[in-house]
Amino acid sequence: MTQTPTFADITTMAVGGSIERFIEPDSRVGVIEAVEDADSKGLNLLVVGGGSNTVVSDDEFHGIVVRDARNAVTVPDEVAPVEHGERVVHINAEAGANWDDVVQFAIKLGLVGIEALSGIPGTVGASVVQNIGAYGQEVGTSVDNVEVWDRVEKRVTELTAHDMQFGYRTSLLKQTAQPQYQATLPNDAPQCGPTPRYVVLSVTLKLTHNPDPTITSSQLARALGVEVGTVVPATVVREQILAIRAAKGMLEDPMRYASPWMSTTKQEAHIIEDIERFQALAGNEQKNPANRHSSGSFFTNPILSAEQAAALPEDAPRYPTGNAHEIKTSAAWLIEHAGFAKGFALPHSHAGLSQLHTLALTNRGGASAHELMQLAGRIVRGVHEAYGITLVPEPVFVGVSLE
Ligand SMILES: Cc1cc2nc3c(=O)[nH]c(=O)nc-3n(C[C@H](O)[C@H](O)[C@H](O)COP(=O)(O)OP(=O)(O)OC[C@H]3O[C@@H](n4cnc5c(N)ncnc54)[C@H](O)[C@@H]3O)c2cc1C
Structure with a gap:
């Protein structure tokens, strides 16, 4: 090596x-x-x-x-505190811990709050940067505090969930990695972006001890095919979410952990379980190398004003955001209806849309960053021409931009 x-x-x-x-x-x-x-x-x-x-x-x-090679996950409470009649238990995870290792740790302890985030690839450190979310849960809702190294003040500090300014796929940390943030800093400040001003050292989550959780999110209930209010054990939620992810091609490729550069970044027993699950659940399309290398959803779902939403075709999805003046639509729907079907690719390119999901751009084998950016740029322009909406990429770009 x-x-x-x-x-x-x-x-x-x-x-x-x-x-x-x-x-x-x-x-x-x-x-x-x-x-x-x-x-x-x-x-x-x-x-x-x-x-x-x-x-x-x-x-x-x-x-x-x-x-960060640190990956310890601990329960800091000597006596678990009780809040609002439910037993709240904190778990602390070092930034380098694999996110799904942490989800499994919590579920084993009978703790709920992050079970719908099962199978999201990546680390604890990055989970709070973009406030990962899926099936009605977001990590921000379960964050108690985040211990960070402040690169500008040059000190360790603790940010509360409130300080973190969590929003849809964003946080204070993500904002500090945007180009315009640098202008707000003194001239001698370090370059923030793509690494945020605050480097996460560890995250303390606040979870609820409840071996028989009730499904309260309508999105999760829809995904699981049950009514809101149904009691579904967290272990069952996890397995169903992983099956849904497999069907959509949104499971991480577990084979990547066979690489010596990745093998120490996730618990070995979990790597083995993931490979077995992938073999059992993933269909031939997800197993196809053309669909394996992605960064999940390449674009965020656009948040529209009521006026923009009204201009969309009747059958376009419209989801509430919690803000009466804003409506979320589906980036996947826009891409597909702008003429980019699953599996779309530019001529002679090694990059394409996943055959399972229009929202995932994939490296079909040997793709260059340039080919991916050409494809992404073409999609952004196509959706804009069709609907007047500018899609916003979700991944962090390092040394590349849309072409
Ligand atoms: C198949 C697949 C499915 C996915 N599904 C989902 C999903 O359902 N929901 C969702 O929200 N996301 C999803 N994602 C996206 C991805 O898993 C998340 O964004 C994840 O949090 C990225 O973690 P990472 O450690 O890999 O981040 P990286 O890609 O390594 O880094 C992302 C950003 O975080 C910064 N960062 C990393 N570590 C730290 C740290 N310690 N301190 C400060 N900044 C740091 C980096 O500088 C970079 O700017 C999916 C991705 C894939 C490939």
């Missing part, structure tokens, strides 16, 4: 060039020192987790890539 991986080795899209310096600190102080070292020297810095929401250029990355 060479000294450093390429981005193709450590991202789910399996695209991206070589890395000048790759560091995997296994202590809290080691993570802080690695970040501080890059910042103090003015070097490019990318803190990466599972690489499942990142698309990187094919060119060499000049700078330092830090991947």
Whole structure:
């Protein structure tokens, strides 16, 4: 094995060039020192987790890539506190812990709050950056606090769930990684974006002890095919969610953990279980290499004003957002109805839409970042021409932009 991986080795899209310096600190102080070292020297810095929401250029990355090797998950409460009549239990997970390892840890303890987020690839650190969500749950709802290294103030601090400003696939951390944020900082501040100003060190989740949880989310109830108010054990919710993910081609490819660059990033027993489940649940299309390498949903679902929503065709999906003046529609529907069917690809390109889901852009084998960006750009333009809506990419782009 060479000294450093390429981005193709450590991202789910399996695209991206070589890395000048790759560091995997296994202590809290080691993570802080690695970040501080890059910042103090003015070097490019990318803190990466599972690489499942990142698309990187094919060119060499000049700078330092830090991947937190810490993955402990603990229950800090000596006596579990009781809040509002239900037993609330906190669990703390280090940033490098695999997200689905944490979900399984919680379910084993009879804790609910994140079971619908089963099977989302990536790490705990990144989960709070984009406020991962699926089937009616979002991680932000279960976050108690996030311990971070503030790259500007150069100190460790604790952000509450309120400080985190969680929203649909966003947070304070994600905002601090946007290009316009840099202008709000002093001139000598480190370069924020693609790595946020705040590097996550650990996350404390606030979960509820309830071995027989009641389904309260209508979205989850719909996904499970039950009524709101039905009691469904968290273990059953998990298995059903994983089956739905398999059918949609939204299961992570577990074979990636066979790579020596990935094999230590998830619990070994869980890797084996995932491979067995993938073999049993995934159909031939998901097993097809053409559909395996993606970053999940490539675009977020657009949030529209009532006026924009009214201009959409009658059969376009419209979902409530909790804000009476805003309506969410489906990016997958827009893409499909703008003329991009499942499996669409540009001529002679190694990138395409998944044959199972129009929202997933895939590397069909040997795709370049350039090919992916051409495809993504074509889709954004096509949807805009058809509906006047500009789709917003969900993954973090490093050295690439829509073409
Ligand atoms: C098959 C598939 C299905 C998916 N399904 C879903 C889904 O249902 N719902 C959903 O929300 N997402 C989904 N995703 C997207 C992805 O799993 C999430 O965005 C995940 O949180 C990314 O985690 P990661 O560790 O891989 O992040 P990475 O891609 O490694 O990093 C993403 C961003 O987070 C930053 N980051 C990473 N670690 C830290 C840290 N410690 N501190 C500060 N910043 C950090 C990086 O700098 C980067 O900007 C899916 C992806 C795939 C491939």
